[in-house]
Amino acid sequence: MTKKLNIYFFVVLFWLFCALLGILNPFHENQIVLNKILQEPSWNNWCGYDHLGRSICERIILGAKTSFSVAIIVVLISFIVGTTLGVIGAWFGGIYDKVLVILIDIFIAFPGILLAIALAGLLGPGLINTVIALSIVGWVGFSRLARVQTLSIKNRDHIAAAQALGTMDYRITLKHVLPLIMAPLIIEATFSVAGVIIAEAGLSFLGLGIQPPVASWGSMIKDGSQYMLVAPHAVLIPSFAILSLVLCINFLGDHIRDMLDITESK
């Protein structure tokens, strides 16, 4: 089990490293080399060149940066907003809870990606707007999870004891509720990162996400798809990047879930 974990872990770590490299940005990813247009991968350049003669390798590394920054920011915002609302709704009950449940139901009724497309269309394309659109879709999952988890531990004796001691509500939620519901939320967050990476790629593929010339895996697939038959590498390489990263994050999430389960049962 540990061995498998290492493989997933190292793949994710590799892409994270690429993202960090992307932040340092020693590349000329937008430099056009006309005589290398659609050149296939070779020993000199492992990933080949795209339809404008830009190095796919460099663009993949910068695409990792885009993917990770969007995913991490979106998941952070969703996590904080969703958990706060969920815990408040479940803890105070009554009207707070009713409003929250109605909101969650409305958001869940829409297919997530379609809602994000509509929002991105409304807000207009761009990095910030992509983050906003995906966060508006993303908080619901955390909120729903935090709400049911809080409800399930709300009647535990140690919480009654804290109330009997006169502990304030904010202190009970911070000390008694949040630490106990954190494990499933962290697992949800890992899966969420994978989901957001796909969603961002999807939006960019449709031209609603990250705008050229900024590198994004989604838009790279979009550009490459027009030359699919003559130069399949321009599509396959970014596709493989998305596949490997999302797959490994999901496996990693599974393992985190199993690990946390074992400690719970002990």
Place this chain on the structure above:
Amino acid sequence: MSKNLIQIKNLTTSVGLADNKVNIVNNVSFDIKHGETFVLLGESGSGKSITALSIMRLLPAAVKISSGKVILGSKDLFELPENRMRKVRGANIGMIFQEPQTSLNPVLTAGQQISETLRQHENLSKNECITRSIELLTAVGIPEPTRRINEYPHQFSGGMKQRIMIAIALAGKPDLLIADEPTTALDVTIQAQVLDLLKKLQSETGMSILFITHDLGVASKMADHIAVMKDGEIVETKSKKDLFRKPEHPYTLKLFSAIPSWEKRVNEGEIESTHRRESTLLEVKNLKVHYPIKKGIFKRTIGQVRAVDDVSIKLHEGETVAVVGESGSGKTTMGKGILQLLDITSGDVSYQKTNLNSLDSHSLRKMRTDIQIIFQDPYSSMNPRMMINDIIQEGMIAQSIGNSQKERDHSVITLLEQVGLDPEHRFRYPHEFSGGQRQRICIARALAVKPKLIICDEPTSALDVSVQAQILSLLKDLQKQYKLAFLFITHNISVVEYIAHYVAVMYQGKIVEQGDVEDVLKRPKNSYTKKLLSAVPHIELNIS
């Protein structure tokens, strides 16, 4: 009558691999004669259930039988191949378990579950199965068996489910019935019915019973022979008479001396006249907690669940008032209602002349120092992610007791010493402590805010009898030291005998009888109290 039905010889059952093997059952031998009840008595973790499961060869995967023999008739059960062992289960040995809720399949009717065993062991047609099932249900005392045979487990009460379990176990006409704590999850009046039923069935069928229990009262009611188990070993095997007259092993003696009772209380030199009822601390008047039953799409209220119905009770400084009742009688709801942890429907709770239910949240928060609560389950009553030190300090921080961190740390040390724990352990987490130790920590947490009244909600029900004795004596000592008052919620009559000054008996949300402990327990007036008291299995202890 005198011949051995089954012989267990040097049974050793262990867990773990060869290099670090731990014997859970160690060299256990006993014989069960035809038609007798053999009781395995022991506290949790003593290996009683594993012994029973070893006989059935139904051990969990990690546990292995390492040596020994189980001889039933002429066969050694450990040498039978699995397919023949399957015939033995049910036909020769039947088994019933502690928790009837989880032992029955919720998606099959009672009749289907009984027929399943019947078809395994007898070649019966469908109609014969139904007739037999109805006979069995009649035998275990289910009213209207022809109708109820088609009902599902959730339509039966806990006691009824245990009766169905017994019917299933008896379907294969076993010679030996293994009953693993069959009444532990049941109320005392239901327990009495199930025990009587087992005795009646035993005299009708002539089967033997291997009865596993931790309850000395139940053991004394059921047993012909008793084996006392401790740490996987049988320390003493005797006939019931001999064991209760002259127990020899120090562990047996310790068990007997741990039983709370009236005699123990008198022996400890407590004379009940020393207790004077003066200075009322808490007065509950006409307390009602009702829950609406809502139905339909418009959620109209169609009725009320009267969890607590018109309860009035008084508590004085330094006294213990016991609230006795079976599960669902509203004891816990009353306790939480007094603490204002749930909304009460009507009535008054006044503490030293202050009406608690009309206070605003700020003043109520200040008042909370005076009334504290201890819970039944020592596992869920502490936050598993907080250290003992933080758990005990929680109340001090909430009530701003102690000016500095240093002062609070110092109080934690004093409190831990008071409840008999090593203060060195204050930076540990709850899971590192045993059930009894956790209950001590909960007591320390309550004491930290210097309360005058502690509501004890079944504080010893989850504990073994020897640990219970320690906790009870700790509570008594603290009561003397601080003039604490206890509202002691329990279903255990012997605990009431030992600790209470005043008793209230609750039934279906109402207090049906209240008075001084001696009056109520020795001269009960109400018919329910009489029924409850007569259901308690009595221990015939004649140690001279």
